[in-house]
Amino acid sequence: MNRVATKEDGDGGRCQSGTKTRILDAAERIFTDKGFRGTSLRELTAEARVNIAAVNYHFGSKEALLQAVLERRLVPLKKVQRNRLEMIRKNAQAASVRPSVHGALHAFFGPMISLHDSGQAADGFIRFLGQSFSEQSDTISETFLRHIEPVQILLFDILAEALPHMSHDCLSWRLNFALGSMIHSMSMDHFPSLLPNMVPSISYATMTRCMLDFIAAGLEAPCAQYPSPG
Amino acid sequence: MNRVATKEDGDGGRCQSGTKTRILDAAERIFTDKGFRGTSLRELTAEARVNIAAVNYHFGSKEALLQAVLERRLVPLKKVQRNRLEMIRKNAQAASVRPSVHGALHAFFGPMISLHDSGQAADGFIRFLGQSFSEQSDTISETFLRHIEPVQILLFDILAEALPHMSHDCLSWRLNFALGSMIHSMSMDHFPSLLPNMVPSISYATMTRCMLDFIAAGLEAPCAQYPSPG
DNA sequence: GTCTATACGATGATAGAC
DNA sequence: GTCTATCATCGTATAGAC
Numbered sequence A, B: 001m002n003r004v005a006t007k008e009d010g011d012g013g014r015c016q017s018g019t020k021t022r023i024l025d026a027a028e029r030i031f032t033d034k035g036f037r038g039t040s041l042r043e044l045t046a047e048a049r050v051n052i053a054a055v056n057y058h059f060g061s062k063e064a065l066l067q068a069v070l071e072r073r074l075v076p077l078k079k080v081q082r083n084r085l086e087m088i089r090k091n092a093q094a095a096s097v098r099p100s101v102h103g104a105l106h107a108f109f110g111p112m113i114s115l116h117d118s119g120q121a122a123d124g125f126i127r128f129l130g131q132s133f134s135e136q137s138d139t140i141s142e143t144f145l146r147h148i149e150p151v152q153i154l155l156f157d158i159l160a161e162a163l164p165h166m167s168h169d170c171l172s173w174r175l176n177f178a179l180g181s182m183i184h185s186m187s188m189d190h191f192p193s194l195l196p197n198m199v200p201s202i203s204y205a206t207m208t209r210c211m212l213d214f215i216a217a218g219l220e221a222p223c224a225q226y227p228s229p230g
Numbered sequence C: 001g002t003c004t005a006t007a008c009g010a011t012g013a014t015a016g017a018c
Numbered sequence D: 001g002t003c004t005a006t007c008a009t010c011g012t013a014t015a016g017a018c
Helices: A019-034 A041-048 A054-059 A062-095 A101-117 A125-132 A138-162 A168-190 A204-220 B019-034 B041-048 B054-058 B062-095 B101-117 B125-132 B138-162 B168-190 B204-220
Strands: none
Touching: A019 A041, A019 A054, A019 A062, A019 A125, A041 A054, A054 A062, A062 A101, A062 A125, A062 A138, A101 A125, A101 A138, A101 A168, A101 A204, A125 A168, A138 A168, A168 A204, A168 B168, A168 B204, A204 B168, A204 B204, B019 B041, B019 B054, B019 B062, B019 B125, B041 B054, B054 B062, B062 B101, B062 B125, B062 B138, B101 B125, B101 B138, B101 B168, B101 B204, B125 B168, B138 B168, B168 B204
16 A cells, blocks of 8 residues: 555555544644633544544544644744745855844744635644643643754844844843744734734734834844843 | 731631632642643642632632632732833823833833742742733633733823824734733743753843843834824 | 532543454 | 543532531
């Protein structure tokens, strides 16, 4: 039996019955709506039209299922991010100029928004991603670390080139603030307007541009707390 | 029997046995460490040396206990924030100048950090606050909305005075980004260094100054997405 | 009024039949 | 691979002792 290797079932193309895919799709949908801990395996398996024990058989545990749901989107996402970031770096080196802060940020944050706005099944995944960020689970933390950290180090290095006068400590903190802005914005849909009558009916693309302006200005600001590098 | 009214037991001074206080203290401690959903009532009541049913008797439910834990710190916190913000506004009006962005931000964020650095029992509450922000619960969302929104509207109004050229839509978004930075930083302790070898051994006061620089610059940046107010 | 012991339904997980 | 039966544990509810 040949490997198909094209079906996105998270099983490397070995799946036959589509059970894993149905579970993954249902999980992504319900987790986004009700949250990971707010979703019971019984409800999830009913929605996916599989047996209750199927999740534990195919994934090992409910938490491992969450990890699988994350990785199915995270792996292609980080690949796009890495390619774009490396292109930013290459182009800057070729032109013998410093990379721009805005360009680096756009290479990093852009693919996330495209994923959201793409209209495919990945819709809502960004919201789900933002929620998962605050899951208190070592497994999930490690999943994020494993997939996102390398890309983030790349972003950090490019930003360090773009901002040569800034100490690495300060840049680390600020990159973290920037991440917080994005994560919060992504998961904000479920937090009913913490801001006074905020306009929710806006495209993610517009919000992203607004966010990049905000973050870029924050990153480029003079730093009074960490005057010396190291 | 006279009211003592000084004991911080969350019961208006009517408590005698200290059961409620012990539950609140234990809850704040364990919730901070293991998260709300990661803490069982059995473990919590064992730590507080009370009966399992005590939580439901005194608070009604586990979720209502979380609400009580939050409100015990949130109520005095928002009072300090409101006073400081109103003083900022009064001083600016008296001097017939616009309030400063930095001053408004410091009035809002400063008390949170003081609460953390105060060395009293409230230590770690900020971390707990950051985590609670991402709880998917209508009760918790409403608690935040009820206590934080009024202060936030005040902050919004002052910032709108400080930045008269900025549209309210843009300011709303940016204030939300700023909130995200703070929330993420506050709950970051439990997320093991998503950033490459970031310096964790830093005082919250220093981090706060760094954060305020970041946020202030982001808020003050020219806005290309919302050129016209309204 | 407080506190205790106990019971209930639902959950995530697992073992074994098919 | 799939299913049923079963388990320990969870949050919650309540009756009754002090």
